[in-house]
């Protein structure tokens with residue numbers, strides 16, 4: 001399964017309407033979607049606002065995003081970490097789902113983009129927290145090792161598997177008043193209890209196959225770790241707690 005297929009399937013599971021119901025949207029708003037990928041949320045936002053711009057640095061994903069888009073929706077190929085939001089038109093809302101974990105300095109990132117929001121504008125951030133360890137019981141043989149991996153990745157600044165737990169504080173620190181704080185947001189693939197369905201398991205298998213750093217971390221034990229992880233997700237005893245967090249802050 002390639003990344004494009006993985007992202008397309010994941011989008012069908014996200015149930016974006018549930019998120020959008022929480023946003024203070026109106027038809028006069030200019031909205032930015034940061035790390036928009038194939039543009040699914042941008043398209044939905046465009047139906048309820050005046051103008052949506054999705055930003056991503058992956059050309060292939062943006063080509064999909066551009067297909068069948070609404071007249072009030074456009075996509076820009078840009079690195080959202082280095083792009084200077086001061087050079088953009090001010091906006092009324094910023095959507096960022098599952099992309100903050102990639103930012104080398106999330107504090108600076110939120111500070112920069114908050115400046116581009118009009119007063120009373122909203123900033124919505126969704127991201128994962130303890131993506132792997134959050135699915136395993138306390139007595140799991142690999143728990144310490146997977147937590148070590150998540151910490152190493154956090155320190156490397158390449159991808160922060162623990163970003164979810166930091167979002168609220170970072171938003172507040174940057175002058176955003178939290179109006180929605182969902183610490184344990186249900187997601188059929190990422191934050192659920194009980195056994196995962198067959199398609200969800202296939203997607204997790206694809207994720208494990210492409211995770212080179214995780215593979216290197218476990219070395220010769222990687223096969224055993226993957227089997228154990230997939231078995232855990234397939235078990236009725238499986239419990240995940242807090243692996244997806246969703247916040248909305250208002251600029252005051």
Ligand SMILES: C[S@@+](CC[C@H](N)C(=O)[O-])C[C@H]1O[C@@H](n2cnc3c(N)ncnc32)[C@H](O)[C@@H]1O
Nearest residue numbers: 035036037056057058079080081097098099102
């Ligand atoms: C996990 S996907 C999430 C996509 C989408 N927001 C969603 O929730 O389905 C992360 C997206 O962020 C984009 N991305 C990561 N780092 C980026 C950067 N520095 N500049 C622009 N886009 C970036 C990736 O290309 C990818 O499309």
